[in-house]
Amino acid sequence: MSPLTETLLYGGFVGALPLWEYFLIGYVRGQVLVMSVSLYFHRATTHRSIEIHPVLAVLMHFSCWCAQTSKKKQWEPTHIKHHRFTDDDGDPHSPKHHSLWSMLLAIPYRKVAKDPDTIQSYGRNTPEDWFERNLFAKYPRLGILVLAIGLVSVFGLVPGGLLWLFEVSYIPITAMVGVNGIGHLWGYRNADTDDNSRNVLPIDFLTFGELLHNNHHADPASAKMSHKWWEFDPGWGFIVLSGWVSALIRLVTRSKTFELIRVIRVYRPPKLVRSAADLEVGAIHAFERYVLQIRHRFQTKVQPVLEHLKVQGTKEHPLQAEFDELCKRARSPLALKTILRDWIERARSINNEKLRDFCDWLIMIRVPAPQT
Numbered sequence: 489m490s491p492l493t494e495t496l497l498y499g500g501f502v503g504a505l506p507l508w509e510y511f512l513i514g515y516v517r518g519q520v521l522v523m524s525v526s527l528y529f530h531r532a533t534t535h536r537s538i539e540i541h542p543v544l545a546v547l548m549h550f551s552c553w554c555a556q557t558s559k560k561k562q563w564e565p566t567h568i569k570h571h572r573f574t575d576d577d578g579d580p581h582s583p584k585h586h587s588l589w590s591m592l593l594a595i596p597y598r599k600v601a602k603d604p605d606t607i608q609s610y611g612r613n614t615p616e617d618w619f620e621r622n623l624f625a626k627y628p629r630l631g632i633l634v635l636a637i638g639l640v641s642v643f644g645l646v647p648g649g650l651l652w653l654f655e656v657s658y659i660p661i662t663a664m665v666g667v668n669g670i671g672h673l674w675g676y677r678n679a680d681t682d683d684n685s686r687n688v689l690p691i692d693f694l695t696f697g698e699l700l701h702n703n704h705h706a707d708p709a710s711a712k713m714s715h716k717w718w719e720f721d722p723g724w725g726f727i728v729l730s731g732w733v734s735a736l737i738r739l740v741t742r743s744k745t746f747e748l749i750r751v752i753r754v755y756r757p758p759k760l761v762r763s764a765a766d767l768e769v770g771a772i773h774a775f776e777r778y779v780l781q782i783r784h785r786f787q788t789k790v791q792p793v794l795e796h797l798k799v800q801g802t803k804e805h806p807l808q809a810e811f812d813e814l815c816k817r818a819r820s821p822l823a824l825k826t827i828l829r830d831w832i833e834r835a836r837s838i839n840n841e842k843l844r845d846f847c848d849w850l851i852m853i854r855v856p857a858p859q860t
């Protein structure tokens with residue numbers, strides 16, 4: 489084999505490396521990719537539990553664009569729909585309805601992600617920026633080509649090609665099969681959510697904390713996915729680390745406001761109760777607070793809209809009376825969440841922005857954990 493062919497096949501710009509270095513590079517690149525999906529797509533743009541500095545956000549979006557062809561405008565609505573119908577009819581990806589093989593090939597995901605009704609109904613709040621409009625969403629398939637050219641140039645055709653293959657398969661294996669499949673099949677539960685979500689701690693480091701999935705379904709708006717002291721969420725670790733980096737940058741630049749990642753909402757464990765009487769009081773208090781919060785928001789945001797929409801001559805819009813009735817009827821947060829499903833569907837179909845915002849909020853609001 490001529491030296492030129494050898495360089496083309498195995499050398500690239502950096503020359504041939506020991507085998508372990510390729511493994512290390514692959515592992516680090518996989519972690520950067522899954523971190524970008526977890527922090528940027530999931531915790532920041534979908535659940536709004538953190539805000540990422542625009543420069544870091546574009547780098548993370550670039551990383552997602554290079555390794556997968558899913559657009560942010562598809563990822564977010566599909567995921568909100570998953571929270572809305574978790575493990576029920578209408579869930580875009582649940583092992584109850586789809587095989588792990590079809591999830592690996594992203595068949596159910598693609599079907600929903602390309603459905604215009606889903607995108608329109610659940611994706612109208614997805615934030616956009618210049619890069620999104622002019623590069624990432626405009627040329628969604630260019631990313632994997634850029635990644636291939638970059639890796640082959642740096643490492644040569646064979647190692648670069650294998651690293652490329654590893655990177656583009658990382659999300660289908662760890663997120664599609666791992667989080668969406670195994671995270672709803674096997675593992676332990678901290679919270680008694682009305683779905684089949686599970687925590688799979690032994691392999692959660694591969695998904696940057698996303699496999700603390702039952703914790704996430706119990707409190708979707710929290711930036712922190714670990715709920716017990718012995719659970720480790722690398723994503724939360726990175727957020728803490730970014731706080732230290734931000735403090736250092738503030739010190740050096742004398743800036744007062746610089747923040748690499750701003751945490752908006754974080755998990756607070758429910759208070760422990762000691763006796764059966766405490767248990768009852770504690771549970772009722774948590775539930776009352778939950779219902780009051782929902783009704784207050786309904787009265788301030790939705791009632792004026794329904795007043796406007798009611799048929800002339802009638803006392804109130806049917807959705808209003810029904811909402812009050814459902815809130816009175818439910819005896820637990822989970823029961824309320826379940827009986828509100830039908831109401832949410834009908835409120836969504838009215839096609840009013842404030843009503844839909846309220847429905848999105850209802851889907852995402854944390855259900856208080858049962859007191860233990």
Ligand SMILES: [Zn+2]
Nearest residue numbers: 570668685701
């Ligand atoms: Zn899930």
Ligand SMILES: [Zn+2]
Nearest residue numbers: 535567704708
């Ligand atoms: Zn989520």
